[in-house]
Amino acid sequence: MITEGTVHAKAADWLFAALEESDEDVVLASPYLSYVVARDLAEVAERSNVAWRLYTRLDPMAAAGGFLSAEGLRKLIGAGVSVRHVERLHAKAFLVGRRGFLGSANLTSAGLGNAEASNDELGAELMPAQVESVRQAMGAWTSSEVTAHHLAEFHQQVRRLVRPIGTVRDDQAGFGPAIVEQLLLDIRDPGRRLLLKQEYGEPSLEQWRSAWFFGSPKKSEPRIKPGDLVLICAKQTKDCYVVVEVTSVPEYLPTDYADQRGDEAERWPWVNRTKPRLVPSRVLHFKPGDMGRSSQGLQNGHIVLSIEQFAEAVNALSRIPTT
Secondary structure, three states, X not given: OOOOOOEEOOHHHHHHHHHHHXXXXXXXXXXXXOHHHHHHHXXXXXXXXXXXXXXXXXXXXXXXXXXXXXXXXXXXXXXXXXXXXXXOOOOOEEEEOOEEEEEOOOEOHHHHOOOOOOOXXXXXXXXXXXXXXHHHHHHOOOOEEOOHHHHHHHHHHHHOOOOOOOOOOHHHOOOHHHHHHHHHHHOOOOXXXXXXXXXXXXXXXXXXXXXXXXXXXXXXXXXXXXXXXXEXXXXXXXXXXXXXXXXXXXXXXXXXXXXXXXXXXXXXXXXXXXXXXXOEOOOOOOOHHHHOOOOOOHHHOEEXXXXXXXXXXXXXXXXXXXX
């Protein structure tokens, strides 16, 4: 039972309980949105017979930082949710019929309290009169409908973001936030490809903490070059757990690789060497589907990710301390 006025540190408990208990219209406001939360909301909306509306802000910088998922918005639109852009939106509010919740939490796993490393948030349930006041205030916002066409344009805006000149200061180079900041700048470099690469076995953090390598199938020389950024996914668990940068052109069966990998090297003979870019202190259980990407195609070596998808993975991994 939901009690008016109660303060919550985990907004997810309130929101999804309210959605399951109510058959009244839903109005949500959140500048940020993760793919996982959008997917879960879309599943509820598809089963619903009431009107749903989401107010958000199509901010290319938020998408490039991994905080706003265009794929998630597309999922909601496909489920019949009316998505509307508010230029200066900062409010976070959830209205489900006569019930309401106002607080600091965005519609992300970290914001709602469902992530392995969640934010410290607070929010409170609203009285009925407050729900109506919030509903009227939201209805008065200047907003515009977001369509699939707008999302395609938005994706191009993210791709056109200019990578700032320079890097973080040298005295910050080993500091966790600076590592992430530099990586998020580098994924906007049009000269780099952003890849998802599957490696056999379980996650192995230690091997990626220094110079290492990965192999590709023998059918043809892979189009992977120095500077490309690669999100490594463990085949056995499907966890995407480190980011590395390619440091060499493909080499065919180098001796050190053949000695280390044995018979497996013959199946994956093309080798690219790497250096670490983001290696958390422990494995985060972040799957390809958590950024709206299927793992199909990984058996052929690698798949290309969008800036938004790669940034969402970086944002998730960065919530675990680096070592």
